[in-house]
Amino acid sequence: MAVVNAGSDVQSVVRLTEMADYVVPFALRAACEIGVADFLEEGPRSVADLAELTSTHPPSLLRLLRALACRGVFSEVEPEVFALTSLGKPLCTGHPRSLRAAYPLLAADIQAWAMFEHSLRTGEAAFDRAHGTDYWSHMANNPADSARFDASQKAVTGREVKALLPAYEWGGFATIVDVGGGNGAFLSAVLTEFPSVRGVLFDQPHVIAAAGPVLADRGIADRCSVVGGDFTSTVPAGGDAYVVKRALYDLDDEGAIALLRAVRTAIGAQGRLLVIEPVAEPGDEFDWGKLYDLLLLTMRGGGSRSRVQHEKLFAETGFELVRIIPTRGLSIIEARPV
Ligand SMILES: C[S@@+](CC[C@H](N)C(=O)[O-])C[C@H]1O[C@@H](n2cnc3c(N)ncnc32)[C@H](O)[C@@H]1O
Incomplete structure (x- = not known):
């Protein structure tokens, strides 16, 4: 089969799987909706605190934060305690280049x-x-x-x-x-x-x-x-x-x-x-x-x-x-x- 820029099939499968993902875009938008990054500006917080502050279900919020942490948006600094990363900072409402409102979940x-x-x-x-x-x-x-x-x-x-x-x-x-x-x-x-x-x-x-x-x-x-x-x-x-x-x-x-x-x-x-x-x-x-x-x-x-x-x-x-x-x-x- 004649293909352009042939790489290994394994690399192709990995890249296509990443490109086809729609979990991360929805997870990111949900994080913007609930404004969770705002509550991490002053430092790490437990999921229990964050769930109360964002009116969310603690075990589900934990899953959201872990999913985004594996993409570098947050970091689980201790079990069930999360911090903001430099990648996640522009999700804060007060950031000078805030993207929070840019990603509505319509x-x-x-x-x-x-x-x-x-x-x-x-x-x-x-x-x-x-x-x-x-x-x-x-x-x-x-x-x-x-x-x-x-x-x-x-x-x-x-x-x-x-x-x-x-x-x-x-x-x-x-x-x-x-x-x-x-x-x-x-x-x-x-x-x-x-x-x-x-x-x-x-x-x-x-x-x-x-x-x-x-x-x-x-x-x-x-x-x-x-x-x-x-x-x-x-x-x-x-x-x-x-x-x-x-x-x-x-x-x-x-x-x-x-x-x-x-x-x-x-x-x-x-x-x-x-x-x-x-x-x-x-x-x-x-x-x-x-x-x-x-x-x-x-x-x-x-x-x-x-x-x-x-x-x-x-x-x-x-x-x-x-x-x-x-x-x-x-x-x-x-x-x-x-
Ligand atoms: C993608 S938004 C861009 C808004 C703004 N120019 C910007 O760059 O942020 C397109 C804008 O066109 C306006 N628009 C769409 N149809 C229109 C119409 N028939 N007459 C006047 N404005 C219209 C929308 O209300 C919207 O504000």
Whole structure:
């Protein structure tokens, strides 16, 4: 049999078994849900204490912590006494790069993954099949899921801004419109760093309803207006930059074209469109965008695009690609109206 990069079959079985595992991802998410890492920040604790603090069943919590300890997230320093490891630290709520909210255990997502084969056979979002409704309608009708989804986006954005802010001349714009900007985590970071810039946060009405506290916390509410609507129909005019961060890839080509056309109608001749998402190129190279691509297909029917695919979408909607600035994980894809 002709195979590429042949290794031993035993190594292959070990690696595939590790890759196919879904216990660790669920265990990690459960640990985030109960916030157990927070109680280990001051030092090791017994399972009995931790179970009381997290309202969990002691023998089951022991099993969770042991499972994650064998992956290095916690350490069993004495029998039934656990400590945090350096790997586990970012699971603490107060960590400067906290990932705790980034890993929600959303039953609706998991049910969609169970139907991934539907996406594979049809190209349609398995989420819609599993729930009889699309992702965003589900979120609009389930405030608890929506709040946890938005919190996960905020947690991820907190990490991303560290790479995105120094990578682009944000301070050169008078007004930045963040299209699909969630609860304002990215825009408020830009406005905090660049006091001369004003912002317009645009997202679905039920999402922007939660933006007030985020903007107020940063002290930038007076420089940022908040507008609710549907970005596939119209977006606010008056910006000299339109940011579309991790929102274009949620859409199939039809939806993406509708969004870009709405921005094209609103943007001035000298404006800039800044699509911020992974650029996934063909080939074997590791790219987080290639993995996330499957989540986008399953949940929302979208996907990560290559440079050529972006160029094609821009050409169809009255834009041309200026440059792509890679940052850690996400790229800034700059386009201008033509
Ligand atoms: C993956 S999230 C990204 C949020 C934010 N830009 C970020 O990077 O953290 C996609 C965002 O698009 C918004 N969205 C989805 N469909 C929309 C629509 N039709 N009109 C306006 N916003 C929409 C969602 O509410 C969500 O906040």
